[in-house]
Amino acid sequence: MKKHILALIAVSALAACGTTPTTGISAQTPQQIAAQVCPPVETALTGLQSLVGLPIEAMGAINTAIPIVNGVCAADATVNLTNLQTLQQTALPALLSAIKASAMSAEQQNAVVVDITAAKLLIDAFIQAQQSVSPMSTLPSTVVNTVLLPATIQANSAPLASPTMPTPAAK
Numbered sequence: 001m002k003k004h005i006l007a008l009i010a011v012s013a014l015a016a017c018g019t020t021p022t023t024g025i026s027a028q029t030p031q032q033i034a035a036q037v038c039p040p041v042e043t044a045l046t047g048l049q050s051l052v053g054l055p056i057e058a059m060g061a062i063n064t065a066i067p068i069v070n071g072v073c074a075a076d077a078t079v080n081l082t083n084l085q086t087l088q089q090t091a092l093p094a095l096l097s098a099i100k101a102s103a104m105s106a107e108q109q110n111a112v113v114v115d116i117t118a119a120k121l122l123i124d125a126f127i128q129a130q131q132s133v134s135p136m137s138t139l140p141s142t143v144v145n146t147v148l149l150p151a152t153i154q155a156n157s158a159p160l161a162s163p164t165m166p167t168p169a170a171k
Contacts, residue, residue: 025122026130030080030081030083033079033126034079037119037123038072040119041069041095042069044095044116045066048098051104053103054102058097059098061098061101062098064090068091069091071086071087084126084127088123088124092123
């Protein structure tokens with residue numbers, strides 16, 4: 001029975017992630033990306049939480065992932081680039097480690113790993129697309145304000161002629 005439930009979880013997660021479009025990713029919003037990655041991630045998380053006898057490390061990984069997944073996937077979540085990045089860099093690797101430590105069959109593990117990896121890649125593509133759309137947004141504001149903006153202003157400014165100072169005559 002337990003194997004049938006896990007197989008069902010893995011298959012439904014795979015089906016949910018298999019239809020993820022990646023074209024026009026830079027035009028999508030963080031909420032649209034979350035709507036695509038959350039179903040398989042939540043399915044994997046729910047499936048892992050229902051397993052009995054997980055090693056302590058796997059339970060710790062799941063507990064690390066829960067608030068991050070909820071912060072992105074809850075119905076009332078405010079999704080942005082930062083919490084998608086946290087999902088990709090912290091929660092999804094934690095879920096992958098818990099999956100690998102579980103007693104699921106290799107086939108079941110592979111199915112869920114494929115889904116989580118697809119979600120991770122989709123978020124990565126979205127982050128890269130957002131950064132290529134606005135490269136200055138990836139720089140700290142101090143760099144932009146103290147280095148780039150003054151140099152840009154100076155490079156684009158013509159010297160101002162003073163009304164009280166005559167301009168030198170050409171020779």
